[in-house]
Amino acid sequence: MPRYIAPTEDMQFILHDVLNVNSADIPGYADLDRATTGAILEEAGKLNSDVIAPLNPVGDRQGCQYESGVVRTPDGFKAAFDQVRAGGWTGLDLPEKYGGQGMPYLMGTAVIEMFSAANQAFAMYQGLTHGAASAILHHGTDQQKATFLPKMVNCQWTGTMNLTEPHCGTDLGMMRTKADPQDDGSFRITGQKIFISAGEHDLADNIIHLVLAKIPGGPDGIKGVSLFIVPKFIVNKDGSLGARNGVRCGKIEEKMGIHGNATCVMDYDGATGYLLGQEHKGMRAMFTMMNEARLGVGLQGLAQADAAYQNAVDYARDRLQGRAVTGAQNPDGPADPLIVHPDIRRSLMDQKSFTEGARAFALWGAELIDRAQRAGDKDADALISLLTPVIKGFLTDEGYAMTVQAQQIYGGHGYIEEWGMSQFTRDARIAMIYEGANGVQALDLVGRKLAADGGKAAMAFFDMIRGFITTHKDMDAAFTRDFLDPLKTASKQLQEAMMYFMQSAGKNPNDALAGSYDFMHLFGHTAMGFMWARMGLAAHKALADDPDAAFMQTKRITGRYYMQRRLPICTSLLARITSGSDTVMALPADAF
């Protein structure tokens, strides 16, 4: 059975040696000393290794069971969910006022990586609740907050987000679900939503659906969409549960993976709903939830990659097969372990350098969110808005690719369900799709975020990299060669691509869109290069004090690997981008 050990040491390194969170000028960060974050991460790690991860293959094998509107989660999920709730993990970074622990989003992110790695299907139940609670927190009335948040923060009630309908996923303007206003100020919601994760299950007393719908007579298209709170059970004035609402799970989907999470068709038949936020401004409120969800999904990519990697390493160390080309390394055994072979290491280093770089990227993103929300920093807000589609799209594409590489290390055993490696790839696959398929992330990045506010956020990103290079360029020749020079090249290539988009925008908007996906990856690699340069710097400094620090030596080598062997892809991505849309758009639709 696969194992999972939480990467607490690596997280501590990023938090304290790279991001220096304890001294950051963000309210709440002063509490994040090394001992405190270490204790939290250790505790979360233990829970995930011992309790949550062992349920991962159980969830995959059993899946959720549907019968007459009722959904049963896999054996052990309920008890584990109660344990997670009892430990206060579901509200770690939610306000103390509603029963949360009021920690920074940064800590929530670190812990959610662990949950997602241990058992993605399981983690989604609390993850979606967190997103729904955030939406209510930011857009709800005081009464809505008082009614729903205390129960959602501790996951006594869970949450969902309802966007997709059978005929529209990305293009929500075509939505048909309608919300008829009632005399008492509530609405009657009627329509069908599909692909609703955690839409029905047996883990919570109530399920709070956030549902996009159109109020008749409102504006056409996406501008006429509003957001509603639709509880499974009506909540009485005293907070107790009342009548069953007119919402029912019609079926659950059979999927490639995340079998432990119920993906539901939800039928709304005149269900009572309460407007959340303003009429016709539903997308704005939903985006609070979606942006958080997108970062969470990016984390899933990294998390599945890490879980798969850990098991690939175990197998590569244990499995005896062939001899090292430079001479036997296990001469007394019948063969050497796989890990002596350069191509196995090439694969493991791809995985390791991705996972650690991605972790730094995600935690940096979380820090930016805290900076935006806790310190009211508008620049941080703009930057994380720009980076969100990159974190979602790049981390899930690469994360999936890494689970495939990890599976490959097992040879034929990787294809057999018994070993668990197939589940990592099957589960990781969804992250490229949900919360906006990665092509939509690329469109969001290039079509919207890049040009927002005159491209200010992108310029700030480049300035940040340029500043980093300038500050450290005379420090050490090896550091410059290994880290700064490759970062400079990638950053220049990313800027070139952006210039290309700007120049072609007036002539042919298809040019930018045809290059959007590659641009997202070019951006992702550049950001990873920046992360590795920052981590390389931290390692460099630590090694100046203690040249024997094994962790730091490993970090430096892993960073050099990324810079040497992954970053050169940027050259090819730039070539793809600047070839424009000519060959992309030339064929008539019937020529495919």
Next chain:
Amino acid sequence: MPRYIAPTEDMQFILHDVLNVNSADIPGYADLDRATTGAILEEAGKLNSDVIAPLNPVGDRQGCQYESGVVRTPDGFKAAFDQVRAGGWTGLDLPEKYGGQGMPYLMGTAVIEMFSAANQAFAMYQGLTHGAASAILHHGTDQQKATFLPKMVNCQWTGTMNLTEPHCGTDLGMMRTKADPQDDGSFRITGQKIFISAGEHDLADNIIHLVLAKIPGGPDGIKGVSLFIVPKFIVNKDGSLGARNGVRCGKIEEKMGIHGNATCVMDYDGATGYLLGQEHKGMRAMFTMMNEARLGVGLQGLAQADAAYQNAVDYARDRLQGRAVTGAQNPDGPADPLIVHPDIRRSLMDQKSFTEGARAFALWGAELIDRAQRAGDKDADALISLLTPVIKGFLTDEGYAMTVQAQQIYGGHGYIEEWGMSQFTRDARIAMIYEGANGVQALDLVGRKLAADGGKAAMAFFDMIRGFITTHKDMDAAFTRDFLDPLKTASKQLQEAMMYFMQSAGKNPNDALAGSYDFMHLFGHTAMGFMWARMGLAAHKALADDPDAAFMQTKRITGRYYMQRRLPICTSLLARITSGSDTVMALPADAF
């Protein structure tokens, strides 16, 4: 339900406009006029579209059922298998002497692409039989041929290959299965083999296992391995079936995909076996089968990519979502079809340009095999030997990546089993693993094939490309710019990588091995570039005669796409390769 339409027009183009098979100086090719190949391909296409493809989701859902040593294949497989047999498809390119149709391997390859695309799990039953029959044909005694081939050519009996054991897959020298010689010249085979595709099933009267085992007292390691014919039922002198042999399927594996094919644990308990070929030369005989199997697996990569692509195109044409950035293209509908969006086209063009290039590559490979075997051309034999690991490794890696892209076009629906797109990726995944995992293909390419005979085959490959460029360089400026220049660049980069390996070989053999995987891809892209240049030339000539030929226009644009947007990856691959093994090998095993 997914559909599959055989690419007969594209195959005809490759056979007649690119490879000009009808005028090739290969025995048997004179019969391959356009009408004959067209009739065969049409007939095979119809069978696959109408009969075999509809069973693909059935096989996935039902899987094979195991009970007490007996395996039941999914509903409909037996009837379809009988229909395939009755049509003479199983022996299309096997000798007439044994009931085959004696066609060139080329035609077998074209037809097997269709079978693999329509239903990979189903196609494997006949594919493995073909490989086993080939091994007997090349290494068997006259009596063995007479006994087994007539029944195997028409798949009345099917075949298997038994290599892997629980503790050894790639490293077969560690094999434990033993073969004890008997007084009558037969052997008693004892041991356990795993991952035996089609090891047990209900489609055939008998199953002829080709089993690697060690004769006690023979040389250690791989040099002491012999190959044996072990029938499920002993064959009597008169050809009738006798007693059940001591071989039994112990269980079937639960796998990520190819559920319709039984992947068996085979227990040999003193089973009667007959030496095939020479004692201790089992690997040589097995390689006849394995080389054929590797080409067949490469075909599977391309085939699954094509099947998935066809359905992605359907969905992209039908699904209405969003509006074209340059203005509505379906103004009367609620939205435009997906195919108007540049990023959807980018994905479809990646798929299309891969699939068509790969098809040309595979058919060219098949032509080389015919040239080697039918015309006794040693150079062709050396070249296909070099190309085999590239066809297997590159086509399956890319083929898998393309099924993932096709699935992605469907958004959430791609993740739901109902739509069938998940099956393409799950089935395609195995092709990267079996018949030698792709890392082993890369090792075979760089560690063995590249340097064979002083690198003569590789030099011949480069000469071929150079000759092609020289011959056509003054023909047309656009053709030179679009096809010849990019091909020249890629070919030079491949040569540079080879030079790097040669130079570093003496210093550090790990350098070449650390770059082997990237080299396999660099080689694959260069070969694809060569194929596209040849196809571009054919299209160019045809368009000179008829500028309105839509098929040729499409071909030219698709080729330009590959040259502009895929081939630049070679630059990055070269950079990865020439970074050497330093960062790959630096970490101690416990630092991962």
